[in-house]
Amino acid sequence: MITWPNFVSQVFNGLASGALLALISSGLTIIYGTLGVLNLAHGAMFMLGGYAGYVAYHATGSFLLAVVVGALFMVVVGAVVERVLIRRFYDRPHEDQILLTFGIGIVIVELVRLGFGSLTLSVPPPAWAAGVTPMGFLIYPTYRIVVLAIAGVALALLYLVLYRTRLGMIVRAGIEDSGMVGMLGINIDRVFMLVFGIGAMAAGFAGIVNAPVVSLTPDLGSSILVQTFVVVVIGGVGSFPGAILGGLVAGEILSLTSMVDPAYSEVMLFVVMTLVLVLRPQGLLGVPGRA
Amino acid sequence: MDSLAIGALRRRTVLRAGAGLAAASALPFGWSHPAAAAEPAMGTWPAGSSGDTVYVGITVPRTGTYAVQGEDELKGYMLAVEHINAGDPLIRAMSPRTTKGVLGKKVAYVVADSEAKPNTAVQAQSRFISENKVILMTGSTSSAVAVALNKLAQREKVLYVAGISGSNDTTGKDCVRYGFRQCFYGQTAAAALSPVLIKNLGKNKKVAYLTPDYTYGHTVQKSMEEYLKAGGWTTVTDQVAPLGAADYSSYLLNISNSGADVLVNINFGHDAVLSIQQARQFGILGKQTLIVPYQTPFLARDVGADLMAGVYAATDFWWTIQDAYPLAKMFVASFEKKFGYKPEWGAENAYMQFALWAGAVEAAGTFYPPAVIKSYEEGRHTPSLVGDVWWRGADHQLVHPVFIVRGRKAADMKSPDDYYEVLETVPGEGVMQAPDAFGCKLGPYT
Numbered sequence: 001m002i003t004w005p006n007f008v009s010q011v012f013n014g015l016a017s018g019a020l021l022a023l024i025s026s027g028l029t030i031i032y033g034t035l036g037v038l039n040l041a042h043g044a045m046f047m048l049g050g051y052a053g054y055v056a057y058h059a060t061g062s063f064l065l066a067v068v069v070g071a072l073f074m075v076v077v078g079a080v081v082e083r084v085l086i087r088r089f090y091d092r093p094h095e096d097q098i099l100l101t102f103g104i105g106i107v108i109v110e111l112v113r114l115g116f117g118s119l120t121l122s123v124p125p126p127a128w129a130a131g132v133t134p135m136g137f138l139i140y141p142t143y144r145i146v147v148l149a150i151a152g153v154a155l156a157l158l159y160l161v162l163y164r165t166r167l168g169m170i171v172r173a174g175i176e177d178s179g180m181v182g183m184l185g186i187n188i189d190r191v192f193m194l195v196f197g198i199g200a201m202a203a204g205f206a207g208i209v210n211a212p213v214v215s216l217t218p219d220l221g222s223s224i225l226v227q228t229f230v231v232v233v234i235g236g237v238g239s240f241p242g243a244i245l246g247g248l249v250a251g252e253i254l255s256l257t258s259m260v261d262p263a264y265s266e267v268m269l270f271v272v273m274t275l276v277l278v279l280r281p282q283g284l285l286g287v288p289g290r291a
Numbered sequence: 292m293d294s295l296a297i298g299a300l301r302r303r304t305v306l307r308a309g310a311g312l313a314a315a316s317a318l319p320f321g322w323s324h325p326a327a328a329a330e331p332a333m334g335t336w337p338a339g340s341s342g343d344t345v346y347v348g349i350t351v352p353r354t355g356t357y358a359v360q361g362e363d364e365l366k367g368y369m370l371a372v373e374h375i376n377a378g379d380p381l382i383r384a385m386s387p388r389t390t391k392g393v394l395g396k397k398v399a400y401v402v403a404d405s406e407a408k409p410n411t412a413v414q415a416q417s418r419f420i421s422e423n424k425v426i427l428m429t430g431s432t433s434s435a436v437a438v439a440l441n442k443l444a445q446r447e448k449v450l451y452v453a454g455i456s457g458s459n460d461t462t463g464k465d466c467v468r469y470g471f472r473q474c475f476y477g478q479t480a481a482a483a484l485s486p487v488l489i490k491n492l493g494k495n496k497k498v499a500y501l502t503p504d505y506t507y508g509h510t511v512q513k514s515m516e517e518y519l520k521a522g523g524w525t526t527v528t529d530q531v532a533p534l535g536a537a538d539y540s541s542y543l544l545n546i547s548n549s550g551a552d553v554l555v556n557i558n559f560g561h562d563a564v565l566s567i568q569q570a571r572q573f574g575i576l577g578k579q580t581l582i583v584p585y586q587t588p589f590l591a592r593d594v595g596a597d598l599m600a601g602v603y604a605a606t607d608f609w610w611t612i613q614d615a616y617p618l619a620k621m622f623v624a625s626f627e628k629k630f631g632y633k634p635e636w637g638a639e640n641a642y643m644q645f646a647l648w649a650g651a652v653e654a655a656g657t658f659y660p661p662a663v664i665k666s667y668e669e670g671r672h673t674p675s676l677v678g679d680v681w682w683r684g685a686d687h688q689l690v691h692p693v694f695i696v697r698g699r700k701a702a703d704m705k706s707p708d709d710y711y712e713v714l715e716t717v718p719g720e721g722v723m724q725a726p727d728a729f730g731c732k733l734g735p736y737t
Contacts, residue, residue, distance in 0.1 A: 006548035013540050118354040119362075120561055132574045139547065139574035144540070214537050215565060219355055223537055258541035263504055263531035265541065 002259050005137040010255040012135075016144050018251020019151035020206055024224060025231040025243040026158055027202030033175040033238030034195045037086055037097045041105035042203050043225025047218065048108055049074050049204025050211040051116060054123050063126040070208040071201050078200025082193045105221070113218040125212035143212055150209050155244055158202065162240055171195055175238055230273045236286020245284055330659055333737060334448030339424035340658040344397045347372075347427040347645075348419030350436070351454060352407035356535040357432040357560035360588050360637045364432060364454050365402065366630050367641025372398050374625070375649050381621045385643075385675055386650030393649050394658065401425065407432055407534070407560075409439035416440060420447055426658055427452065429644060432560070432637070433534070434458030434507035437472070444469035445734055448660055452644040455637050457559070457585045459510035462688040463729025468664060468736055471687045473607075473643045474636070475719065477511035478729075480584050480605035481518045482722035483693035487715055488603055489522030492553065492580060496522070499551035499579065500529040501542060501566055503558050507585075511557050515584050527551050532558070532566075539566045543573045554579040563587045567594050588635030591698060591710035599698030599710060606694050608639035608677060609711050619676045633708045639676055647673065647682075647689070661736040680719075685726035687733065690719040 028042045039045075052073040057066035081104060089097045124130070125143035133142045162168035170191050173181045182188040207220075214220065227250060235246025253272055257265040282288045332338070339345060349368055351361035374382040375398050378391040392398060401423050403415035412430070419425045428444060428451040431437035437456035444451035445467035453461055453472040457480065462472045498519060502508040508531070516526055528549040530542040543566075546554060554575060558566050563583065567590075570576050576598065583590065586606035591599040610633045613620035622642060626634040634642075650673055652658060655666035668684035680691040696711035704710065 003548060006545060009544045009548060010541060013544055017538065017540060113354070118358045120359075120564070132572065134574075138544075141569075141572035143572075213569075215561070217355070217358075217561070219535075220537065223535070255541040255544075258530075259545060261531075262542055262545065266533060 006259060007256075009138045009140075010259055011252065012138065012140065014252035014255035015248065016140075016148040016251070017254065018248040019148050019155070020210055020247075021224075021227060021231050021250050022244045022247025023151045023154055023206045024203050025228045025235070025247050026155065026240055027199035027206075028228050029232050029235070029238055029240060029243040030158075030162075030171070030202070031196055031199035032232070033240075034171055034178070035082075035086070035090070035192055036178075037089070038094070038101065039196075039199065040098060040101040040225070041081075041108060042101075042199075042228060043221025043223075044105040044108035045074065045078070045200045045203040045221070046207040046210075046224050047216070047221035048077065048112060049201075049207030050123075050216045050220065051112055051121075051207075052204065053208030053211050054121055054216055057123050063123075066123070067205070067208050071205045074204025075197040075201045077204070078197035079193050081200070082196035086196060087189070087192070105225075109218050109221070116216075116218070118218060120215040120217050122215045123208075123211040141213075147209055147213065151206070154202075154205060158198075159240070161198075167191070167194070227269065230269050233273050233283060234276050236283025239283065239285045239287070242283055242285035249284075330661075334660055335420055335424040335426055336448075336658060336660055339426040340394075340396065342396075344399050345393065345427075345658065346419070346423040346425045347398060347400045347429060348416050348423065348425035349400050349402045350405040350412040350415045350428075350430040350440070351402070352432050352436075353404040355406050355408075356562050357407045357455075359593070360432050360455060360560050361405070361407070361430075363588050363635055364430065364637040364641045366626070367634065367638030368400065368429065368645060370626055370629060370638070371642045371645035372400055373629075375645065379625070381618060381625065382646055382649060384618055384621075385646040385673055386653055388653035389649055393652050394656070405430060405432075405436055407436060409433075409435050412436045413439050413443050416443055417447075420449055425449065427648060429641070430454045431456045433505070434461055435505050437461045437470075438465040438506060441465055441467045441470040448737070450648070450660060450663060452648055454644070455559075455588075455640060456507070457511060458507040459514065459729050460506045462686045463510075463731050465506075466686050466731035466733055468687075468733040469660070471644070471647075471667060471682065471689070473647065473689045473691075474640045475605075475607065475691070475693055476514075476688065476723065476729075477507065477585060478514040479693055479719065479723050481511065481514035482724075483715075483717035484582075484584055484603065484605040484695055485515070485518035485521065487695045488519070488553075488582065489524070491603070494522045494524075496524045496552045497527045497550060498524050498553045498555055499527055499546040499549050501539070501546065501554065501556045501558060502529055502531045503562060504531045504533050507559065508557050511584055512555075515555055515557075524553070532562075535562065536565075539569045540573070542566075543570055543575060546570075546579075547573055547575050551579055553582060555582045555584060557584060559585065559587050563590055564593045567598055571598055586636070586696065588637040592708075596699065596701040596704060596710060600700040602698040603714075604696050604698075604711070606636055606696055606711075607691075608634075608636035609694055609696050609713055610634065610708065611711070612677070612694060612713055612716070615716075616676060616678055618674060622676050643676060643680075643689075646675070647680075664736060683723075683726055685733075686731040688723070688726070690723060692719050693717045693722065 053066045053070035056069035129143040129146045231246040231250045235242030257268040351365045405412035431454040434456040437453040451470045457477045502512045581602045583604040586604035651666045655662040672681045695715040
């Protein structure tokens with residue numbers, strides 16, 4: 001049902017949901033770009049972040065604190081997983097790495113199920129963002145606008161870290177040639193651990209921020225993982241700006257195509273991904289040969 | 292039952308079977324169906340009922356979007372098994388020949404998580420058939436699962452009584468000789484609910500649908516559309532969303548901008564909870580009247596009375612009907628005593644299915660599947676939790692009333708569980724379509 005007000009509403013909605021997808025996908029793409037490991041546990045980490053936020057929220061009663069504590073928790077989880085497991089697999093074939101991260105994902109999901117059960121849990125949005133915001137002909141939940149803003153700020157911070165700091169320079173150099181970075185006397189092991197932590201944090205942070213919009217279940221990550229992969233492929237594997245662009249493109253596809261036939265909007269995501277793979281295999285902003 | 296006949300029968304069985312001597316004489320009754328011993332083995336018969344315990348296989352969703360409803364359903368089965376084995380008065384009211392167990396055998400169950408996925412459910416039940424020799428399968432909550440288990444039941448010749456399943460297909464296009472459904476057709480819900488809606492909300496309304504993308508959603512949507520036409524209600528949009536969608540924002544924006552007066556939300560389980568919560572976030576519930584054609588157990592508890600106030604729904608059972616139905620009162624009391632909360636219709640459906648199965652087997656006097664099926668098909672009237680009910684032989688659908696409920700305002704609730712007011716009790720007979728309306732062909736007995 002394409003009307004002008006509906007079109008504008010859906011464009012805005014695509015932006016809001018796309019920004020969140022961009023945030024999750026940036027974590028996936030940074031990890032792959034730097035470590036060369038495809039993290040199939042990324043969806044589980046998105047979900048785990050939500051539960052960490054849930055625990056922190058109910059312990060402190062503060063949404064802001066829940067976001068901070070949850071994000072820090074995910075950095076630690078990411079770093080520990082990298083140090084204990086992932087690191088042993090850098091020299092192994094990709095198949096082994098995929099099996100490993102897939103397995104980590106299953107373990108995380110089942111541990112959460114063991115601890116919290118299968119029933120859904122909810123985190124209320126902070127009181128100041130609970131209502132709706134009338135925007136002309138469009139009524140939009142205030143909290144979703146807040147999510148858009150938070151995701152925007154988080155992406156900007158990530159951008160600053162990657163492009164304006166020494167750490168970011170090393171990470172980007174690592175994406176180009178990690179062997180050379182190591183030879184230049186930089187402790188690449190520590191950088192890798194940090195990168196995996198930051199990647200996990202991006203997913204987990206998005207998970208907490210998204211928790212009041214959806215409700216938490218242990219299976220939450222599986223559908224988001226698929227969408228995240230599509231985003232990364234559309235944007236270009238290993239490219240941070242690509243993840244942002246891909247996220248926004250995916251959000252808009254899901255929203256805009258729903259006006260024509262909602263049953264096919266998810267399918268259209270894959271149609272676009274296929275088109276990108278055919279016309280520009282490295283992705284919209286990817287570099288040929290890196291993936 | 293005549294004990295002399297049993298004795299004679301047992302001797303005959305022993306003579307015929309020879310090796311079956313030990314097992315047969317250990318039974319309290321032996322084969323009570325005169326023809327049984329002459330029938331060839333089929334499915335899990337007679338292996339599944341040759342010991343002193345018979346197994347039923349239960350697959351309910353314990354994870355995913357229908358987990359809450361699956362757990363409730365499971366509790367209904369557990370209570371029914373306990374009552375059957377103990378010969379509880381409630382079971383005996385519905386299955387008068389029951390003493391303890393079914394045909395004197397203890398009933399035990401095995402459970403698996405179906406995740407509301409047809410493949411998972413079929414795999415689990417296939418395992419139960421080969422490992423436990425289950426003589427009865429049950430459990431759904433997704434009609435996609437019910438339809439898949441229908442097919443498995445017919446192929447394996449093991450009875451299947453559906454759990455929650457609202458699709459017209461379950462006892463329509465995809466009906467089978469070995470499958471039975473207690474809860475009503477989506478069509479029946481639509482036929483019972485629509486006149487009440489038109490009466491209360493007026494004529495010529497514009498309707499937006501939010502429909503889960505599988506057999507249940509599509510058939511209920513079609514039925515609602517059809518019956519609402521009588522009041523001049525027209526469809527302005529049908530938003531089809533995948534089962535277990537994490538976000539309904541784009542669908543809800545389309546609905547919000549559609550100019551609809553009424554939102555018919557066909558989603559079930561957690562999908563219903565989430566989509567209603569998000570509909571409020573998008574400011575839709577203030578503008579459009581919400582209707583839930585097929586009520587989801589625990590919906591009101593999970594979204595809260597303030598969102599459910601004034602919402603119309605059709606349901607299989609709501610606990611306050613106990614004032615009119617003495618057996619419902621016994622059921623609500625036993626259930627609440629055992630599990631600590633008021634049962635919703637998932638549990639009621641489960642309990643009814645097992646009680647009616649026990650009744651059908653007792654009446655057949657044998658576990659031999661075709662004999663049990665024929666016993667179901669006799670159209671025997673049975674007192675039940677919702678009054679007098681009977682099975683239609685032509686499509687294996689139970690005929691029972693539809694309850695039309697409306698959400699109460701928090702201020703009008705007499706107790707914390709008093710979420711709905713029962714507006715009307717619509718007898719099932721008048722609102723059910725003809726058994727062949729959806730192309731049901733039951734298939735062979737053997």
